[in-house]
Amino acid sequence: MPVFTIEAPAGAGRDAKQKMLKEIHDALDEAYHFPDTRGWLREYAEENVAQDGRVQAEPVRPVCSLEVPELVSLDANRTLVQKIEAAISSAYAGIANVDEVLVLINHYPLRNVGWRHSLQSDKPEIVAGLAHLNGERNATAAAS
Structure with a gap:
């Protein structure tokens, strides 16, 4: 993205x-x-x-x-x-x-990006990837 x-x-x-x-x-x-x-x-x-x-x-x-x-x-x-x-x-x-x-x-924020027919915040692999990059323990924080 x-x-x-x-x-x-x-x-x-x-x-x-x-x-x-x-x-x-x-x-x-x-x-x-x-x-x-x-x-x-x-x-x-x-x-x-x-x-x-x-x-x-x-x-x-x-x-x-x-x-x-x-x-x-x-x-x-x-x-x-x-x-x-x-x-x-x-x-x-x-x-x-x-x-x-x-x-x-x-x-x-991932919730403000649409890609492949949904929001990126709806894609677990994207949420987890961003959480990993940002060192977050709670992947839901990356989606917001």
Whole structure:
């Protein structure tokens, strides 16, 4: 269920983008072990990006938005962010301001995610998996 979107300037090569998307998938898979990770890459011409109210005043600062279940471990979140920033930095070096990649982590409780005709909170294997990742003894806490 992890979903990510990269917002970046146009210009990275096909191989660089493919490598970046794979590395981000792998980082999410390592953090969550959830099936069905999806990713989108949105690229924009520099004249279509405003930063601090200015267009083309500086190199574009990429943004990655994550839609994921909550991980309570700050270390797991730190590692995930570092791997995502490294993947984006590698793909967009020389094209974007990769010193200021922004990673936004939007957490969703399992009861707010529908997948395969039901809520993820109704899937015992998903509830147990998230509880295990978060070190919870009571798996029902992961569903709420």
